[in-house]
Amino acid sequence: MSTRTGQCMCGAVTFTAKDVPATYGACHCEMCRRWTGSALLAVSVPAAGITWTGEAHIKALHSSDWAERAWCQRCGSGLYYHVTAEGPMSEHYEIPVGLFDDASGMELVSEIYIDHKMPGWAIAGDHKRLTRKEILAKFGIPEDGP
Known part of the structure; x- marks a missing residue:
């Protein structure tokens, strides 16, 4: 795990993230495809370890009953996906x-x-x-779920 910095395309939003794992995943669900135009390649970072600057430029949308997605209002860069429903997933971005x-x-x-x-x-x-089907089973979500 390491501390890493980053920013949106225009630099209006920057962040420092602590405890960033060296591994990441790809999501091919319909929402991620629509949000990114392909697949979301993302790393799961503890929410408590992220410091944002330029927060006035961050816009978030509840994209489902359980999560939100955020972007920079200035340049449109996707900034994060965050589970808002209670549980261990809500502790990460x-x-x-x-x-x-x-x-x-x-x-x-x-x-x-x-x-x-x-x-x-x-x-x-x-x-x-x-x-x-395997992801829904892993998280105990009924098959008619998201």
């Missing part, structure tokens, strides 16, 4: 890896909603790949 000033040493270790990925999209490597 999913920060897009591309926002970090230096992402060296970080390694992709998982893909979720792999059965929902865009046609022709493939990430090379030997890592965990979970389907929508």
